[in-house]
Amino acid sequence: MRRSTKHAATRLQFTDFTGGINVAVSGEQIAQNEMQVCKNFIYKPDSRRLAGRGGLSKPITNFTDKVKDIFYDVDTNTFLVFLNNKEIYSLTTTNSIPNLVGNLTGSQNPVCCKFQDKLWIASGDKLQYYDFSTTDSISTVLNGPICDIVFERFARLAVVKTGNDRITYSGTGDGTFWTEDNSNDSSSKWIDVGYGDSGDIIAVVPLATDLIIFKSNGKIYQLCGDKDSASWVVYNISNLTDAIGKRCAVNVGNQVIFISRQGLKTVSTTMDYGNIATGDIGDKINKLITSKLYEPRIFNLRRHKTLLIRPTDDWSFFIAYNYALNAATTLKFSMPVTSIVETMDKIVIASNQSLYYWDEDYTKDSEDLIDYKIVVKDTISFDKILVKSIDSNLVSTQAGAAKLTIDKLSVDIPTNSRKKIRCNHSTEKISVDLTSNSPFEISHIVLEVADL
Numbered sequence: 001m002r003r004s005t006k007h008a009a010t011r012l013q014f015t016d017f018t019g020g021i022n023v024a025v026s027g028e029q030i031a032q033n034e035m036q037v038c039k040n041f042i043y044k045p046d047s048r049r050l051a052g053r054g055g056l057s058k059p060i061t062n063f064t065d066k067v068k069d070i071f072y073d074v075d076t077n078t079f080l081v082f083l084n085n086k087e088i089y090s091l092t093t094t095n096s097i098p099n100l101v102g103n104l105t106g107s108q109n110p111v112c113c114k115f116q117d118k119l120w121i122a123s124g125d126k127l128q129y130y131d132f133s134t135t136d137s138i139s140t141v142l143n144g145p146i147c148d149i150v151f152e153r154f155a156r157l158a159v160v161k162t163g164n165d166r167i168t169y170s171g172t173g174d175g176t177f178w179t180e181d182n183s184n185d186s187s188s189k190w191i192d193v194g195y196g197d198s199g200d201i202i203a204v205v206p207l208a209t210d211l212i213i214f215k216s217n218g219k220i221y222q223l224c225g226d227k228d229s230a231s232w233v234v235y236n237i238s239n240l241t242d243a244i245g246k247r248c249a250v251n252v253g254n255q256v257i258f259i260s261r262q263g264l265k266t267v268s269t270t271m272d273y274g275n276i277a278t279g280d281i282g283d284k285i286n287k288l289i290t291s292k293l294y295e296p297r298i299f300n301l302r303r304h305k306t307l308l309i310r311p312t313d314d315w316s317f318f319i320a321y322n323y324a325l326n327a328a329t330t331l332k333f334s335m336p337v338t339s340i341v342e343t344m345d346k347i348v349i350a351s352n353q354s355l356y357y358w359d360e361d362y363t364k365d366s367e368d369l370i371d372y373k374i375v376v377k378d379t380i381s382f383d384k385i386l387v388k389s390i391d392s393n394l395v396s397t398q399a400g401a402a403k404l405t406i407d408k409l410s411v412d413i414p415t416n417s418r419k420k421i422r423c424n425h426s427t428e429k430i431s432v433d434l435t436s437n438s439p440f441e442i443s444h445i446v447l448e449v450a451d452l
Contacts, residue, residue, distance in 0.1 A: 020327025027378035052439030054360030067350035102138025400438025
């Protein structure tokens, strides 16, 4: 009798990849729907389907200096592009000619917000605003505070200069009015958060009707109240969080997700006593975040329900955390990425002196091939395992090839059709490794296996 027919076979199926990567344990200990490696894949919007990410277009807009950051206003379809030399350009579409509208007062990465038909800019010096409806230029609020965080609250503009304890509010309905008058409730107001606690404000993020304030000593505060400044109350809700910076905390629904030196964490609303709770959500990927941690930043792609986390000084490497699935993959671009914005129908990234589209219509990063790689859960046995057949079904809109490797067995499979392969391969551990330079989705990989 032939060897291939005298062992009872079972099926080893890989059809669900919603667990994302798990680097917290060894390959044989992860769940069946998790992966050891998932490079350059991302979950498609409003679905549980894992697909190879799209590539980058050729440059769509070029500038005279490197791009520091981008801000996109969805209401007016306006881009503000900030360069390292402090120049600010406006674009109504990404392929329009950039219009120089002014210069930053500060040298920090700008934080922007929309308030009363103006785009307000905080960059570490005097507050500025872009009035696109009248002057199409940048103005500086000369009597305003120095700030590097700006946001809107209770029909007021609010600013913070990281490194102190104070949140300052403008006069009601006027982002240029910063004069305090105790007899006038509509005048400028301020409040100190955790005064004297030895820490300084490093980030402020809205959560429901409150503000969550992160401080450099690891404390987190909650600012409650309504538009009446007399109702403002500050509570200390957490300590020793090791939160990092203003670009490392974002609001996602009823929670704030932030990066700490311990990994990815949340501050969320709860029905329990105290109404705010902190938690850990990055157990499976924290090793990738905390290893070589350096000036991290989070970009929120809301339509994709995905946070792009740049954890290290490698500006081409990102962790794509899908907060709807609590699952992550990794991305590796062929160029450093300084900023990412999501428009109504596209994603635009900045690299060096140019802007690019990031879209599934492109199969390369500009001119460079993209490396796609998936390694699923390892399978071990008391003795050797016999792989008797391989059934793969990959999905793609175009023809391409992938390489599926099991131990020393390597086979070529198409990325746009199903393929069945008979084999007689024995191994001590089954580790399925799938690589390609063409994007694809996995419908299934099924192995017929038997213990020897």
